[in-house]
Amino acid sequence: MSKKHRREEDDEHPDESWLLPYSDLMTLLLALFIVLYAASSVNISKLEELSHAFDNAFSSGINILDKNALIKATDEQNKHQQQRHEDVGARPNKEQLKQEEQENLENLKKKLDSYIKQNGLSTQLQTQLNQSQLLITIRDNALFPSGSADVKPDAQKLAVAIGQMLQSYPDYEVIVSGHTDNEPINTQEFASNWELSSKRAINFMKILLQNPAFDPKKFSAIGYGEYRPVDTNNTAEGRAKNRRVEVSILRKYTDTATDDTVLDAIAAQDQKDASTASP
Template structure:
């Protein structure tokens, strides 16, 4: 029996490196194709695609749903952006104008306060008149003994000159609201003319306001008068000195512009009263 003859086994080289090599070549080919395509891309379409991406990320428009923006969409978008820029410009100009107006108003009120203080010092009225400039108003406080006899709302003849002088200084600034308020102590009054301190304080405020309005340069629509009776004291009513301070007439020149922290330009009477009390104390 003959034996089969075996041919010698030939060893083949390891060819596993061909797989990553072919993948690498494929990636390089894809890279060159992309580079070539990018070098000859239509810039208009590229811009549309860029706008579409920005719109999708900023306003939620889906690229798959909307595709690239049309020329009409781009025009509308540019128009909206232009309007936003114009609105921002108007807002900035409005803020600048308001800041300038507030600065001018501050200068006006500071000058008016200087004029009033100069008049008070010149006429020896420091114990009877006082001025306070705060964030809402220029406040002029006049003690009642400088204007009225005890228990009366009739202004003393000599005191009419004081009211006229204050009015003369105020007429330089006719664009402000003027609020005149009357205050008494807590001593009760009960006469045929004044059943209570409400009537007395109100009548005093009105009479003083009327003298101011004798100046024809004023617009009566900008004036108002209020009586608070004994309910807005500056000091305790337990002493004669405190009661004397509480009996007063206050003239408030109200600002037209408040600080930005305020919610509005309207000044409530409660806010004024609180400001008056804190500044006087």
């Protein structure tokens, strides 16, 4: 009789122990949806922080909805955002850097022009500031004896003076290029104008690098021979202009559109040079 009574009680009061894990699961799912909804408008860094919060909750048993934990996570997130804003504000933007560079190159050009004027070198030296570089052009008769790559003593002083003006701007890339006319040369020292122009560029660059303020990694020397004339080779005056050394101080900040314009200008100049060089 007692067994029958016990079975009736069991039928009237079914086992409800499954409700506990079910309620825990529903609570976690509710929390998950709330967090996902809140995270739908945040950035990746916030999602990473929430991911860490989930990892900590499931691995250490910390309640993910704990008020103190949420306040701490929010404070850390605000600190990270504030730090990022401060870092961005502290970095100068590209336009500011371009403006500073323009002012630096203009000041350097003024110094060079003043030196040229004071020393009566206007027929031997020229400066030009364009969208890609500050270009210093030096006639070869101011630097070298005819057919030689040895820098004249007076020209060595000139190279030192140019180096002293450049040393205030040591972060720029500098290219020294040598150019000749189309008169062929074939000596024991120079088999062609390639060798002559290259050696002249290297020798002039070496004098610049005697200044300890310069980093040799930022300097390079190129010999173009007679293949980049700036004037006709059909006259003595034109050939004299073509025999030169150029010192290029390259800009670090240029616009993409400007770069394309410069490349187009170079291509057009190359076509002009080719037609000028032809007899």
